[in-house]
Amino acid sequence: xxxxxxxxxxxxxxxxxxxxxxxxxxxxxxxxxxxxxxxxxxxxxxxxxxxxxxxxxxxxxxxxxxxxxxxxxxxxxxxxxxxxxxxxxxxxxxxxxxxxxxxxxxxxxxxxxxxxxxxxxxxxxxxxxxxxxxxxxxxxxxxxxxxxxxxxxxxxxxxxxxxxxxxxxxxxxxxxxxxxxxxxxxxxxxxxxxxxxxxxxxxxxxxxxxxx
Amino acid sequence: xxxxxxxxxxxxxxxxxxxxxxxxxxxxxxxxxxxxxxxxxxxxxxxxxxxxxxxxxxxxxxxxxxxxxxxxxxxxxxxxxxxxxxxxxxxxxxxxxxxxxxxxxxxxxxxxxxxxxxxxxxxxxxxxxxxxxxxxxxxxxxxxxxxxxxxxxxxxxxxxxxxxxxxxxxxxxxxxxxxxxxxxxxxxxxxxxxxxxxxxxxxxxxxxxxxxxxxxxxxxxxxxxxxxxxxxxxxxxxxxxxxxxxxxxxxxxxxxxxxxxxxxxxxxxxxxxxxxxxxxxxxxxxxxxxxxxxxxxxxxxxxxxxxxxxxxxxxxxxxxxxxxxxxxxxxxxxxxxxxxxxxxxxxxxxxxxxxxxxxxxxxxxxxxxxxxxxxxxxxxxxxxxxxxxxxxxxxxxxxxxxxxxxxxxxxxxxxxxxxxxxxxxxxxxxxxxxxxxxxxxxxxxxxxxxxxxxxxxxxxxxxxxxxxxxxxxxxxxxxxxxxxxxxxxxxxxxxxxxxxxxxxxxxxxxxxx
Numbered sequence: 001x002x003x004x005x006x007x008x009x010x011x012x013x014x015x016x017x018x019x020x021x022x023x024x025x026x027x028x029x030x031x032x033x034x035x036x037x038x039x040x041x042x043x044x045x046x047x048x049x050x051x052x053x054x055x056x057x058x059x060x061x062x063x064x065x066x067x068x069x070x071x072x073x074x075x076x077x078x079x080x081x082x083x084x085x086x087x088x089x090x091x092x093x094x095x096x097x098x099x100x101x102x103x104x105x106x107x108x109x110x111x112x113x114x115x116x117x118x119x120x121x122x123x124x125x126x127x128x129x130x131x132x133x134x135x136x137x138x139x140x141x142x143x144x145x146x147x148x149x150x151x152x153x154x155x156x157x158x159x160x161x162x163x164x165x166x167x168x169x170x171x172x173x174x175x176x177x178x179x180x181x182x183x184x185x186x187x188x189x190x191x192x193x194x195x196x197x198x199x200x201x202x203x204x205x206x207x208x209x210x211x212x
Numbered sequence: 213x214x215x216x217x218x219x220x221x222x223x224x225x226x227x228x229x230x231x232x233x234x235x236x237x238x239x240x241x242x243x244x245x246x247x248x249x250x251x252x253x254x255x256x257x258x259x260x261x262x263x264x265x266x267x268x269x270x271x272x273x274x275x276x277x278x279x280x281x282x283x284x285x286x287x288x289x290x291x292x293x294x295x296x297x298x299x300x301x302x303x304x305x306x307x308x309x310x311x312x313x314x315x316x317x318x319x320x321x322x323x324x325x326x327x328x329x330x331x332x333x334x335x336x337x338x339x340x341x342x343x344x345x346x347x348x349x350x351x352x353x354x355x356x357x358x359x360x361x362x363x364x365x366x367x368x369x370x371x372x373x374x375x376x377x378x379x380x381x382x383x384x385x386x387x388x389x390x391x392x393x394x395x396x397x398x399x400x401x402x403x404x405x406x407x408x409x410x411x412x413x414x415x416x417x418x419x420x421x422x423x424x425x426x427x428x429x430x431x432x433x434x435x436x437x438x439x440x441x442x443x444x445x446x447x448x449x450x451x452x453x454x455x456x457x458x459x460x461x462x463x464x465x466x467x468x469x470x471x472x473x474x475x476x477x478x479x480x481x482x483x484x485x486x487x488x489x490x491x492x493x494x495x496x497x498x499x500x501x502x503x504x505x506x507x508x509x510x511x512x513x514x515x516x517x518x519x520x521x522x523x524x525x526x527x528x529x530x531x532x533x534x535x536x537x538x539x540x541x542x543x544x545x546x547x548x549x550x551x552x553x554x555x556x557x558x559x560x561x562x563x564x565x566x567x568x569x570x571x572x573x574x575x576x577x578x579x580x581x582x583x584x585x586x587x588x589x590x591x592x593x594x595x596x597x598x599x600x601x602x603x604x605x606x607x608x609x610x611x612x613x614x615x616x617x618x619x620x621x622x623x624x625x626x627x628x629x630x631x632x633x634x635x636x637x638x639x640x641x642x643x644x645x646x647x648x649x650x651x652x653x654x655x656x657x658x659x660x661x662x663x664x665x666x667x668x669x670x671x672x673x674x675x676x677x678x679x680x681x682x683x684x685x686x687x688x689x690x691x692x693x694x695x696x697x698x699x700x701x702x703x704x705x706x707x708x709x710x711x712x713x714x715x716x717x718x719x720x721x722x723x724x725x
Binding site: 014193 | 231
């Protein structure tokens, strides 16, 4: 059994995502998985989990191998409990990601993609503190549209990208880039390396801007 | 949802208050929707006026507005009326005559139900038998008598209603959108079927995705063949065999093999020399690094062994083992050091950092004395060196894999600290009466066959490897280790092609047997 590359998608499903954005996110994940299944590296190493957050955070898909993955339908309502999402993510990393010891060949450090279109409405710093205690690989935070608070995201990770608008073609472009990034990640781990900086990911499309 | 928001805005709530409101009342809103749906969903065989059913098509969230915004709902109904108008203007699909409106209303209500059912199927895999239970009665739609799938056979699957199963062998990978058809229990010839789309996800066969084999362009710098093998025959003594195969991850991209090996038997001193090296995947000239390491180490051993011929001849007795050890230490030390220097020199000539030639190195020297086989080894990086004896059972790993907590963070010959501090601490010796095989291998083999560093020390794993080499594998590829079998090199190369999920690195193995 080769090492797994865990990938966590942490998605905002608060009320403001209702309509076009949430539909685009659902399709985006489907397209992402479908593309990754064509990639021999990702097909064998990438495992995917979906965590959504609105008034609460929920893991709607536990860490699942790509071949068995099915995207449930998602809907948008409620608040933006980003802190709760980070806390849940930390817990899931503890319970789902295997550490390497002499006895056990553990997983690669998880890749995390967080997408939100607003500012957190809960005590996000508490959640962040929990999350930061975990070892992760690349963490990318995406501000979907102008309503998202990039200052908050910057405190979660250095790698923050922003979408000009949260319309369906932009969200689609974002997920395409996530898919390419996971492909790169699984290819890198195959040769014994891990992705550490945004510079090692494929260049994002024009709709996805790197926030510096 | 937008309409609720608008209404709340009109009431003077700001964004966060609106969010709070929706949050605190979400339960009541849901309950209200449920009650509304309960009332509005048509009961079987119950006549439902069309105007009421059409509300079902309204997004459930919008229905909640009725409580708070009567004006809005009137507008909604107007919109629906328009839709209604458009729809009735369309050509009628079903039989003329009996109450078309009533018929349509019933169908629309059912269509809404069908659309909102969660219907998913287990994912399949190309060319692998697929069988799932599928009982449409679990969908809990008493109005439906029968379901079918349009062109499901096109992807190699069939629905067996009597057995309540979907079976077959999927022929094509992809997310297949299949039209699912629902027949009402009062369906008659000529009436339409209700339909919706369902998705069958068929995974590709990874072996097919990995099967692409692009030869490495011969005009690249430091070209070397994609595979290599050698059999070293030593009359009436143990033989050596080695094979090296480019990994599938390189083959699909036309990238070169980074592994290398070198074998040598010195007729005059009767020493066996085996060297295996694995160039780092991330280093651009590692294929040359591994090659230089193998050749230079072998060249130095060859020369130094000859230099010490007299000492070896004189010291055949047990009590002189220490003497042999000291000499061997010197030989191994120089071989490794010179290999490092040779890489450094190549890098300087090329005006590029030495780490561009990063490689692991596994080296053994072995000779039979009167008291048994003397084995000396040096090892940096991942992979493994082991002495294995089948009967009686014996196994010794000659070094420690440099795995570390994080995968892939191995050590390399090209790291100056290795040469400065660990040149001698990495030397291992063993003396054994006899052995079945002395094996050197790169991580392309240890990863799939041993999985963890701890397993490298478990004799069961070595037994499994030896049985595997003997043909106990899914492809029944056997390497025949009988004396003087020239074919063993070809057999070993073929064996290296074994399938292991997620393990597609270059593979190199050298065996003294």
